[in-house]
Amino acid sequence: xxxxxxxxSWVICKxxxxxxxECRSLxxxxxxxxxxxxxxKQSLMLMATSNEGSxxxxxxxxxxxxxxxxxxxxxxxxxxVTSAHPEDSSxxxxxxxxxxxxxxxxxxxxxxxxx
Amino acid sequence: xxxxxxxxxxxxxxxxxxxxTYCNSSTTLSNIQWYKQRPGGHPVFLIQLVKSGEVKKQKxxxxxxxxxxxxxxxxxxxxxxxxxxxxxxxxxxxxxxxxLVFGAGTILRVKS
Numbered sequence: 627x628x629x630x631x632x633x634x635s636w637v638i639c640k641x642x643x644x645x646x647x648e649c650r651s652l653x654x655x656x657x658x659x660x661x662x663x664x665x666x667k668q669s670l671m672l673m674a675t676s677n678e679g680s681x682x683x684x685x686x687x688x689x690x691x692x693x694x695x696x697x698x699x700x701x702x703x704x705x706x707v708t709s710a711h712p713e714d715s716s717x718x719x720x721x722x723x724x725x726x727x728x729x730x731x732x733x734x735x736x737x738x739x740x741x
Numbered sequence: 742x743x744x745x746x747x748x749x750x751x752x753x754x755x756x757x758x759x760x761x762t763y764c765n766s767s768t769t770l771s772n773i774q775w776y777k778q779r780p781g782g783h784p785v786f787l788i789q790l791v792k793s794g795e796v797k798k799q800k801x802x803x804x805x806x807x808x809x810x811x812x813x814x815x816x817x818x819x820x821x822x823x824x825x826x827x828x829x830x831x832x833x834x835x836x837x838x839x840x841l842v843f844g845a846g847t848i849l850r851v852k853s
Contacts, residue, residue, distance in 0.1 A: 735783040
């Protein structure tokens with residue numbers, strides 16, 4: 627089946643640093659990818675929609691300057707958490723919409739811990 | 742805004758007992774999807790229901806979509822320890838679309 631890979635799967639960083647998370651569709655093209663955030667024992671909350679070749683659209687309450695999204699190719703979207711703070715610690719999950727079929731596949735998630 | 746509510750929040754069952762989680766949307770859905778997330782893992786797609794009143798089965802799992810397309814249920818018969826995890830329902834925002842609104846999830850624990 628289709629695979630969406632996220633890297634890194636976990637990362638620990640110091641407060642004030644920036645962290646980049648990659649989301650790759652390994653065997654299909656994805657014009658659209660979605661970024662979710664999940665706090666412990668909570669549901670997934672959509673942060674933004676990443677569109678290849680154009681600007682991402684952010685959900686209400688999500689700071690676009692804080693969470694930079696780049697979707698430079700049909701198989702890669704990146705989420706950069708800038709100037710990370712402890713409250714940014716979370717599980718970040720991407721999903722990729724398979725172009726042409728509408729199937730949605732989730733990545734394995736990236737667990738960010740900011741010290 | 743659109744809400745997807747899920748109950749119960751948590752259920753602890755004895756192995757072999759049945760389990761059901763219920764999902765209710767504040768709006769009519771074009772489809773509903775179910776995901777399973779193992780502890781420490783990521784959501785894995787289980788199924789999508791599209792038709793009003795649709796019932797689909799996957800081995801011991803039975804999924805149902807309500808007639809009004811606003812509610813759904815997942816029933817597991819004779820739970821096993823491998824069923825442990827959080828089960829989420831999700832529906833598209835608005836009547837159609839690929840942005841999903843997730844329910845809060847139901848955590849299932851199975852005692853052997």
